[in-house]
Amino acid sequence: MRNREETCKKILETAYVMFSEKGFDKTSLSMIAADVGISKPAIYYYFTSKDELIEYLFDEICRDISLSNTFDYSDISRTNLKQKLLEIGYQSIDEQASDKHFNKIFNQYILLASRDDKYMTRLLDVQAGYLKSYQDLFSYAVEIEAISATNIEAKAHMLAMVIDNISNFMLTGSKLDYKGIWQEAVESVLREQAL
Structure with a gap:
């Protein structure tokens, strides 16, 4: 079993790619969870909703832009x-x-x-x-x-x-x-x- 940090990182990487390719509306938490290799209920341990995941990823991107x-x-x-x-x-x-x-x-x-x-x-x-x-x-x-x-x-x-x-x-x-x-x-x- 992967540790929590690795799983969270994989969720973020997968969401980043899926959101960029399919858009927010056509990407579901189920799709992200399946690609990561976890169940949909397991993804809620990390993010309570798709909106929370979208916002978290946005904050990460903004921080990276600021640092760069x-x-x-x-x-x-x-x-x-x-x-x-x-x-x-x-x-x-x-x-x-x-x-x-x-x-x-x-x-x-x-x-x-x-x-x-x-x-x-x-x-x-x-x-x-x-x-x-x-x-x-x-x-x-x-x-x-x-x-x-x-x-x-x-x-x-x-x-x-x-x-x-x-x-x-x-x-x-x-x-x-x-x-x-x-x-x-x-x-x-x-x-x-x-x-």
Whole structure:
């Protein structure tokens, strides 16, 4: 018999995939339990309802997004700012390419948010944090005199929006040079920001 932590992890992994592929409405706790290899009544030990599972998974996804957008400034300098910005985008693109389910499930949550203020509020918080992380990074770049202070908020938000739209296009399966697009966006912003 599996221990509780392993079973809970398997439930979350299975729900993540099923919700992304079938949507919330067409995925039942019975389907998740069957795929995990437990009975439907056993799943209630972990989650009292499908809604609770959906909310828990959403909280996990939001936490992961927040952590992935917490930038480490310790190794950013005047000479490597461009390279570090490129790496941030490339890492995001690579992560998206390796997880075909993320945008699908995230879009499910966006649809849910259109009907549920609790989810909308949380999505807006995630979005605000995402934009702030880029703005903080640019503010740090000004502090170390890597860029000028001219329009840094707009430039930071532009990069955040570019990488967000790259992930939306990746979801559709469009075959574009995403890393090249990111590079052009970074170079454009830094060209206009040069001291």
